[in-house]
Amino acid sequence: LDTMKTYFLCLSVLLAQKKFIYHYKNMRWAKGRHETYLCFVVKRRVGPNSLSFDFGHLRNRSGCHVELLFLRLLEAGALYSVGLCYSVTWFCSWSPCSDCSYRLAQFLSQTPNLRLRIYVSRLYFCDPEDSSAREGLRMLQRAGVQITVMNYEDYFYCWQTFVACRQRVFKAWDGLHQNSVQLARKLNDILQPGEAEDWGDAFELLGL
DNA sequence: ATTTTCAAT
Numbered sequence: 073l074d075t076m077k078t079y080f081l082c083l084s085v086l087l088a089q090k091k092f093i094y095h096y097k098n099m100r101w102a103k104g105r106h107e108t109y110l111c112f113v114v115k116r117r118v119g120p121n122s123l124s125f126d127f128g129h130l131r132n133r134s135g136c137h138v139e140l141l142f143l144r145l146l147e148a149g150a151l152y153s154v155g156l157c158y159s160v161t162w163f164c165s166w167s168p169c170s171d172c173s174y175r176l177a178q179f180l181s182q183t184p185n186l187r188l189r190i191y192v193s194r195l196y197f198c199d200p201e202d203s204s205a206r207e208g209l210r211m212l213q214r215a216g217v218q219i220t221v222m223n224y225e226d227y228f229y230c231w232q233t234f235v236a237c238r239q240r241v242f243k244a245w246d247g248l249h250q251n252s253v254q255l256a257r258k259l260n261d262i263l264q265p266g267e268a269e270d271w272g273d274a275f276e277l278l279g280l
Numbered sequence: 281a282t283t284t285t286c287a288a289t
Contacts, residue, residue: 099284102284104284107286107287108285138286194284196285198285199285
């Protein structure tokens with residue numbers, strides 16, 4: 073019960089502006105981001121024409137990745153009860169590691185009444201083409217998860233929704249758009265493997 | 281060109 077109280081306490085607090093900027097900045101070399109934040113919205117269908125919402129944020133704690141903390145929260149019944157339809161959208165500062173992807177896919181296969189959409193600010197350990205993190209993302213996609221790289225609008229939305237912004241308008245950092253485009257391209261390569269080679273083949277065929 | 285990563289000290 074105390075654990076649950078702690079969770080609810082965490083959920084009720086808005087993120088500090090500096091913390092949000094620091095951890096969600098989508099720069100290529102995100103030095104020192106040894107924490108991961110997860111901002112979420114849980115939409116619940118409680119009647120034919122009515123929805124209820126929960127929102128908040130979590131961060132990883134004591135060696136537990138934030139995605140698994142979120143799953144624990146769901147499983148503890150804090151945000152979830154059987155028989156209702158859910159849609160969960162979360163905005164994470166790092167993309168999930170392979171292990172979290174695996175566990176999420178497992179969870180989702182047992183929970184058909186839950187839809188998950190994941191927005192990520194940066195890609196976690198996805199540089200090598202054969203990395204398990206990349207494979208994990210593909211597994212999530214096959215499990216029906218929509219994975220997207222955050223863009224300006226997404227940061228804007230998060231700022232309004234999860235940050236103690238006190239009516240201060242979100243101000244983009246240098247390179248936000250460029251970095252987002254680059255990361256989106258990379259994620260696209262990860263999720264649609266083979267496309268690049270197809271192009272290569274096409275060029276070869278055309279003698280280019 | 282190169283740099284980092286849900287830490288470990």
